[in-house]
Amino acid sequence: MYKEVDRKVAVNSFSLNEKGDCLYNTSNEVIYLNSDKVLYKHPVKLQEMRFNGKFFVNDQYGKGIYFDENLNVVINDFFIHLFENDYVLLSKKENNERNTFILNISIKEINRIKSGSTVNLVHGKFLFRKNFDLNLIETYSFLNAQPLWQFSVADLGSYYDTFQREEKPYQVSKFLGICNNELLVAMQEHKILALDIASGKLNRSWNSIENLHFDDAVKDLIPRSSSFILTNNKLIGALHKFYFEIDLETGISKFSDLKAVLDKHGILSIYPVWDNPLDGDHFYLTAKMKDQDKGPEWSFDCLLALNIVSKEIDWMHSFDQAAIGVNRPRYANDKLYQLDNKHTLHIFQKV
Numbered sequence: 001m002y003k004e005v006d007r008k009v010a011v012n013s014f015s016l017n018e019k020g021d022c023l024y025n026t027s028n029e030v031i032y033l034n035s036d037k038v039l040y041k042h043p044v045k046l047q048e049m050r051f052n053g054k055f056f057v058n059d060q061y062g063k064g065i066y067f068d069e070n071l072n073v074v075i076n077d078f079f080i081h082l083f084e085n086d087y088v089l090l091s092k093k094e095n096n097e098r099n100t101f102i103l104n105i106s107i108k109e110i111n112r113i114k115s116g117s118t119v120n121l122v123h124g125k126f127l128f129r130k131n132f133d134l135n136l137i138e139t140y141s142f143l144n145a146q147p148l149w150q151f152s153v154a155d156l157g158s159y160y161d162t163f164q165r166e167e168k169p170y171q172v173s174k175f176l177g178i179c180n181n182e183l184l185v186a187m188q189e190h191k192i193l194a195l196d197i198a199s200g201k202l203n204r205s206w207n208s209i210e211n212l213h214f215d216d217a218v219k220d221l222i223p224r225s226s227s228f229i230l231t232n233n234k235l236i237g238a239l240h241k242f243y244f245e246i247d248l249e250t251g252i253s254k255f256s257d258l259k260a261v262l263d264k265h266g267i268l269s270i271y272p273v274w275d276n277p278l279d280g281d282h283f284y285l286t287a288k289m290k291d292q293d294k295g296p297e298w299s300f301d302c303l304l305a306l307n308i309v310s311k312e313i314d315w316m317h318s319f320d321q322a323a324i325g326v327n328r329p330r331y332a333n334d335k336l337y338q339l340d341n342k343h344t345l346h347i348f349q350k351v
Helices: 259-264
Strands: 002-008 011-016 022-026 031-033 037-040 054-059 064-067 073-075 079-084 087-094 097-104 109-115 120-123 126-131 136-141 147-152 158-161 166-169 172-179 182-187 192-196 202-206 229-231 234-239 242-247 253-257 267-270 282-289 301-307 313-319 330-332 335-339 345-350
Touching (some): 011 330, 011 335, 054 079, 064 079, 126 172, 259 267, 259 313
Antiparallel strands (some): 002 345, 011 022, 031 037, 054 064, 079 087, 087 097, 097 109, 120 126, 126 136, 136 147, 182 192, 192 202, 229 234, 267 282, 282 301, 330 335
């Protein structure tokens, strides 16, 4: 299904766009594009980089770096968050506060949203923002930065943290996406909200999958709600020895026990999901293998393609020289990318 076709060493981080362009930076503080073409020779932190065929990244000082069609470099004072057609979401630290702006590239018009740290999701004319200071979900018009509605997370009350054994107020963990005009929001731990994108009304929520049993403390609860990804009117996820999904048309949640198929491949446990890629019926996951002949500090990991229809593993690759850690696989243009803990970027080509 896949074969390894390339390895790039000394890679600190990397980013892909939908065309399969790959930017990566190395310990030598250089940004490369695909075939090791040097673009930039200063410290950087890579960020989402796609905008009308151009590239954006962010450096470690909070400044955006822009490459035009000819790969010429332009640096400005703004940290670049995301892009939508002719609009770019930016932020800049001013007077010890980080302010957020929307820039219209075509007419060079810029609109301020408001101060505060922000994590965002854009869908058509809406921009959704987490306000941690006030524990709100805020919504703006993406075209003119006008506020539309707010949802108070504080109104949800609290949940019991089974690890720290105490009650905690709910907070937003992650925006999962938009489906059927609903904003899907993963709360910390075991709760997912579906909010009407036009009004902010809470339409429904999920916090359980009947008979799902990791341990007694979280029996019947959905696993970490941020472990889900959105695809084809479903939220799907995987963790430990289970695959699970929520059908957004019927509202029904269910799970599959993968213990037998994992045992067959020598896999101990699936690592937590965070935006793991999906290609057709194949869900790309990382997992810990069963005990191997290594030292006690060694984590023998693998990358696998789980078929979400058959619940079989159609392909896997084990890493015997380095662990994967929290690095997630990325997929674009029939290639699969995986960074390991020793800073080697492994590239697999579909065959």
